[in-house]
Amino acid sequence: MSDTGISSIANYIPRLRLQRKAITESNAWMAPNLVGKGKGTKAISNWDEDSVTMSVEAARRILGPEDDRSQVNSLFFASTTMPYSDRLNSGIIRAALTLEETTQCSDVSSSLKSGTTALINAFNSVNSGKSSLSLVAASDKRKARVASAQELNFGDAATAISISKDNVIAKFIDSASLSIDFIDHFRGPNEEFDYNWEERWIRDEGYLKIIPKLINNLLKDNNISPSDISRFILPCIFPRVPQTIAKKTGINPDCIVDKLAVSVGDTGSCHPLIML
CATH class of the missing domain: 3.40.47.10 (Thiolase/Chalcone synthase)
Structure with a gap:
């Protein structure tokens, strides 16, 4: 029996960067406590990008230029900042990637663990034989209050991962979870x-x-x-x-x-x- 695992992975990180020092210096008058945290940069998406478009960009790097993408049986999209609250966002990604209409599409949201949840779902789908190749896309474009620690910490990006039993580069062994309503x-x-x-x-x-x-x-x-x-x-x-x-x-x-x-x-x- 073949091992299930990751067969390919690609990231999309926007080219634009914002110097954290620029944030801390601009807000030093109201948040002097942040001055010491102004190190490095954060990735920021353009005005016309969101979690869906960034996911499409990451997934395209996995699928390549071929027109035939019928090998993808399922698509899991994870995000806490999906552009639509009542629309199948993964369906938009499917159409943009020209995947088959029969591709099973699922949105996974409402928690920052949605990325790993989508990945585990993809492993289970391939392990069960329901899918021969599952595609996972995860992305976030989060807003933060001005002069907050989150404004310094949050960055924008997307990842796409293909899961299958062929050409595995990282074998899936097992997963474990704890469900604790810890509010951070x-x-x-x-x-x-x-x-x-x-x-x-x-x-x-x-x-x-x-x-x-x-x-x-x-x-x-x-x-x-x-x-x-x-x-x-x-x-x-x-x-x-x-x-x-x-x-x-x-x-x-x-x-x-x-x-x-x-x-x-x-x-x-x-x-x-x-x-x-």
Whole structure:
């Protein structure tokens, strides 16, 4: 039986960059506490781009120039900033990519974990035999309040990943999840910006307590030693948190993958995928 896994991956990161120093200097009069965070740049999309168009751009890099794309059986689109709240956004992507009308299209939203949820759904679809090739697209274009930490952290980007049993470059072994209603941020239906809780609460009670438990469960269930891990991906905006969690779980901190905070920013639902 062939292994299921990632057969190709491509990112779309907008060319435009905004210097964080420009943000902190412009708002120093009202938010002097941000001055020390003005390092690096963040990726920003153009005025005519959104999560759908960026996803299309990433997916095109996977599919190539061929006209026949009938090999794609299912499409999962993940985003917390879909341009339409009552329209099949993945259907728009399907049409733009000229995929078959019989392609099963699904939108996955309402949480920043939508990117990994879409990826797991694609693995399950191929594993079950319902699909021979599943395409995952994830993207976000989030708004932030002026002179907020989010204005400095948020970046725009998209990732596309193809899942199949052919030409696998990264084998899927297993997944694990914890469903805990831990509130680090939220956005209501009529709100333009996220409401964010205090950073120490998110770091100490969220990342440092929940993530190690999940990692330990996954490693134990699959009889994997922490020393076997060669790449550790943890999308987190807080400094040193990935290193602390690595030490808590026995993973070599040298295996931590760059979180792209200095050059791209936190890209939301696609960030764990873009770090691949």
